[in-house]
Each structure stands twice: as structure tokens, then as C-alpha cells.
Amino acid sequence: KNEVEQSPQNLTAQEGEFITINCSYSVGISALHWLQQHPGGGIVSLFMLSSGKKKHGRLIATINIQEKHSSLHITASHPRDSAVYICAVSLNTGTASKLTFGTGTRLQVTL
């Protein structure tokens, strides 16, 4: 079983819809990261959070440490949001922070 599980694996939405992507993890972590990867593109860090909630534009990320669960919400979705969204957790080891990644959620937003 992967240490980081994402759901759904694939998601299709119409423009304007509210989108939720979920991430569950099974180990103790120091932080959780949400990343975005456009087709053929690089990886961009969206959020890093260790508690509560963060908001940036139409994106909202929440985390529940007790339940080992995080959600990424996209409000008023747009075709440019089409990308793979990756959840990753920081596992502290010594003086460096290592990341363990989920397999990603492929989101397609249509007109």
C-alpha cells in the first residue's frame, strides 16, 4: 500500500464547477505539499501546509492532521486548470526533508 493515496485518479469537470481532490497518508508527516503539473510541463508547488487551511486565488488546501487527510479545492474551475495535481508529504529524516509522492490526479476541465 502506498504511503500517499490520492483520489480520484482521473476527474473531468465542466467549466465553473467546484472541484475536490483528496489525499490520504499513512505515516506521520511534518508537512504536506500540493503540486501542479501541466501536460509535458514542469512541476509547480501550489501549497505547503502542516495545519489548517491555505488559500491562493481560486485554490484552497486543507489538512486534518488527526485524520491524516488533505483536500485541494478549485472553485469556479477553468480549462486552464487542466493538469495533474500531485500530493506529497514531507518525511523528516535527519537534517533534510524528503518527499513521498502520490500518483497524481489528472483533471480535465471542459468548456
Place this chain on the structure above:
Amino acid sequence: NAGVTQTPKFQVLKTGQSMTLQCAQDMNHEYMSWYRQDPGMGLRLIHYSVGAGITDQGEVPNGYNVSRSTTEDFPLRLLSAAPSQTSVYFCASSYSGPIFNYGYTFGSGTRLTVV
């Protein structure tokens, strides 16, 4: 303000050839790491470094070698390329220290095909 620069973006190798993937960052980040991304799998850590002169193995280090002679550069060497090393490779960097949880900056990736 380049962030993390990876070169080349694309590469085709023949089995048995060697090559070096370059990674450079200009943010004075102590922590640098290499990941590979394969279909249906999450990114996996190959090697990482917490500072110049210090490197360590990640989850999938076999067939790869690294060195860190400067803070800025962290090259990844494929010693004798194999088809199983066909993948997309990402370099990432971050601050590292007593407070571990800094955001990561990723390079744009290198798509490597070994034939």
C-alpha cells in the same frame, strides 16, 4: 531569477552509453534532489544532497551517481544506460535546516529515452 535549471530537456541514449543530467539553482538552497517520474507511479527519489560535499541515496539509486561540489550544481550521472532508465527526471531544491518544511522548487524536467 532562473530558479532550477535542468539540461537537456530531451535525450535519447543507446543502451550502455553514459551521460550527465545537469541541474543548477541560483537560490542558495542547501537541499537538492533528483526524482524520476514513471507512468502510474509517483515521483521517486533517486539521490539527494543537503549541502556541498554531502550526498545520500534515495529510494531508487541503482545505476545513478551524483556529486555536489558546489551549492549551485547537482549533476546526475547515468553510468551505463539501460532501457529501465527511460523516464522523466526532475531536479528539485529547497532550504534545509532545523525547520524542515520549506517549499520545493522543481526544474522543468528531462525526458530520457534509452533504446
